[in-house]
Amino acid sequence: MKPVDSPERTKNRTRSGRRGGESTTRTDILTAARHLFGENGFTKTSMRSIATEAGVDVALVSYHFGSKRGLFTAVMEVPGDPISRVTAAASGPRSDLGRRLITTFTSIWENDDMGVALQAxxxxxxxxxxxxxAFGDFASGEMMPALAKTAGLSQETVRAIGSCVFGLALMRYLIRAESFTSLTVDExxxxxxxxxQAIVDQGR
Known part of the structure; x- marks a missing residue:
């Protein structure tokens, strides 16, 4: 007769397995992605290499996160898709691009939920x-090219814009310099x- 497992033996055998359910799989993928993005950057890290590092089938990475961009934003804990926000802000008349970009930028950073995540x-x-x-490679390889393509700007112009908006983020939301924090969003x-806009107009 086949011996019946005791509850304790069954519990111990369950613990010895690699997977404890979907939540464990998702955590393993995030841990692997965080390690590989940090080591190799965004561009050189593939979905397959993340799956291998996590010990899961690559289809599970897509199942949980949709795409490498979706996985990256989950790793960095950024709500929403930053590329879609950049392209939405860049769409429209070039003559008002500067104001649209800074309006979109501040609306995201001033948001109670998204702002906290971005500051972190x-x-x-x-x-x-x-x-x-990881973030530098994502900005250089994904965000700036998306802005350049949508708005018809050169990489040089986009780099200058990026230095302005991220410099503002650093001074207002991280360093919290009074000369920046004292300004209202409208200001x-x-x-x-x-x-x-001057950078846009002077660029190519």
Whole structure:
């Protein structure tokens, strides 16, 4: 007669397995992605390499996160899709691009939920080399090309715009310099919109 497992033996056998359910699989994928994005950057990290690192089928990565971009935003804890927001802001008349970009930028950073997540991401990028590499590669390889393509701008122009908006984020939301935090959102838009527009108008 086949022996019947005791509850304790069954419990111990369950614990010895690699997977404990979907939540464990998702956590393993996030852990693997965080490691590989930090080590290799966004562009050079493939969905397959993340699946291999996590010990799961690559289809499970797509199942849980949809795409490599979706996985990256989950790793960095950024709500929503930053690329779609960039392209939405870049769509429209070039003559008002500077104001649209800074309006979109501040509306995201001033949002109670999204702003907190983005500040945590920025703080992580400043303090951790792996996070900095991952975010820097994502910005250079995904965000800036999306802006350049949608708005018809050169890479040089987009780099100048990026230095302005991320410099503003650093000063207002991370360093919290009084000369930046004292401004209202409308004042930020009024002051930075024309500056970014000048970069657009002078660029190619």
């Amino acid at each position: 991401m920025l703080r992580s990028a400043v303090n951790d080399d792996g996070a900095a590499k 930020l838009v009024d002051q930075f919109g024309p500056k970014i």
